[in-house]
Amino acid sequence: MTDSIKILRIRYENIRLFHEGRFEFSFMAEDRVSNPTQVFQLHKNLYTQKLIALAGINASGKTSALKLIYLALSILLERRSLNEISYGKEFLQDGTRIILHFCYRDMRYELRSVIGKTKSSHMELYFNEEFLFTKTLASMKSKKDILHFDDTQPMMRRSKLPSATLDFLKNDDSMITGIIHSLPPSLYSLINAASINFLRQRGSSPTEILNVFDPTLDELTASGSNDDVTYTVKFKNDPRPISSTNVWRINNLVSSGTIKGQNIMMLVENVLQTGGYLIIDELENHMNKELVRMITDIFKNDRINKYGACLIFSTHYAEILDFMDRKDNIYITRRNQTDASIELLNYASEVKRNDVKKSEVILSNYIEGTAPSYESIQALEDYLCSRID
Template sequence: MKILKIAAKDLPLFNGICEIDFLPQQRVNSENAENMSELFSTPSNTFYKNNVISFTGINASGKTSVLKLITFVFGMLNNTPINSITCSEVLDGIADNNTVSFETFFFSETQNNKSINLLNTVIAKEDNKLKIVSETLKSKDVSKIRTKKALYDFSDIETNFTRDVNSEFLLDDVSIMVAFNKRNKESINYTDMLRYTNINELDISEDCPVELISFFDPSIEYLKINKEKNKSNIHLKFKSKNEMILNQFSELNRYLSSGTIKGINTFLYAIRIFNNGGYLIIDELENHFNREIISTLIRFYMDKKVNKKGATLIFSTHYSELLDEFERNDNIYIVKNRQGITIENLSKILKRNDIKKSEAYQSGLLGGTLPMYDAYMDLKNAIISDSI
């Protein structure tokens, strides 16, 4: 299962409709198609998906909330009760008698069929619990699709599943996707690293590949995990030094840099996603990393020899120079918060791909990408006057 587009309406923290398209919005030619994954082909067209999607904005613009929204939808489609999804707080603030609606478009492939599907979900809050109050699912065969506009047009497609009919068999916070997934034996393979944004502790259950540890710290000879009945011992050896045996992963903070720890976590998760296909979600990708390490990860996702199964990296960043890693504009979203969070695809703001993206961002050309001048002057004057 691959996500094509998410459109959320009436979210408490957002202004208007939050729309995230995972497919390229600009024309795809033979050269930049090499950085994408083919989704499916018809006699008249080939459809691709972006392998990297970036959300960029200043502090407090809402980037983390956007990633939580994506994670919430992924969990809902994977049959997780919406009250149990770790990122369900993105719906906090729904007032009584109000609802939030989601349109989720996704691609499904079984042995006998390739289809585009639309899940329409309406959620409310009752007695401080989230509840799905209505839901429908529509599907159409890819052979009926000629253009991208037609990809998202379900106006003449009959409904496959309706929650009104099947609700007696479901908990009120579980999506009707449970029936679709059971029939098609599908799910979304995803890992969100949101919990590691401010917590930096190694999370491995097996030996760290030598090539990976050497990439982040060439002074280390090996990092091995020796599993026993009730615990694991960590064996760490620096070159020309004696081996150290540690009992807890937290002890590694004394010997490994924060960048090495986060790097091992991030790249191990990425390797697993490469092997199986799916999604890796990271908040503040630049945290603890230098630019070259971040660029390496992005390039891996755009390299078909590395990313053989079309995995997708979804990340947020304050680091506008990262935008220059992308040849295109349509896998970059600009996030702003002006009386509510809004996101806009860069291809709609910056029509040309040849303009240096970091310079456009830093200059304020994109609007709302620089800290507000009045707030800057208030802070400066307060510091000068010793009032804070």
């Protein structure tokens, strides 16, 4: 196994836009594990998910949830400063609390952070207080004990750190920076690529990857710096490669699904090597359903996914949920009917039956708020009728 951190749970309190100011997202297998290959074993009966899906209709909060997940993972896995993180910080406010549970080597941890927010023109964020609790994995008597630290004194408290240590710690750096460091990169994201689809990789795409998405291509290469990139495309049975510095020309030659496929598979290869986390917004965009199945199957394959890498993705299409073998690794986002805040529901908590396809549950609106209402559809049809002479 790689020397990697495994996330167990992310929890936010006093967070903007979410119902009752709370957000909770578990990476653990909460249901019974009948097939161990579907999950990754950390310790005895403690397993983490290899796939986690977020489903919901438009504007239900899927991307917002992914951004909060990315923010928490960036603090822990990349030791990023709060104000440098690309996504999620816009939801934080003065007094927001972030609670992270994770395992590292033979220890389990709880990191509690209280966020502060200045009233300057930049509205900069900082860590007002932090507590770090730790126990051994061996001390866990049952799975429900894994998140229990109330009987433990903090191993470290930010406000009690020596002044010499605080002098080297920026206000927006978590104190976990000095505890866990020198880890291989283990967080990758395509949150901002749902609509913008340009080739991100440098070098040549392996033909084994390229031909899955487009069997007519012999070569797809990007070389040079970010400001001066040359793209080369070569089709089979055509000896003449096509080179251009114009990304739009390349996008006209190569399908958007092929480009997205290369971007995804580059990150998939990286995350499989480190046992890390890959976050993709709208996985199905630009791609055939069977290609989506191929990607999810890679993470479920214990021969390939040896280190428990986890793919976290959002989708509009309920049919993709039928690729998921478990129920506890599916989350539903919806808008609360009273205040329009975002609710995050775990599918397994809402649906007990196993004999109904997950897509049918979602599309039937069995979990209220997962499909457009009949009334709104009827109102649209009536409006269109009124506009047609």
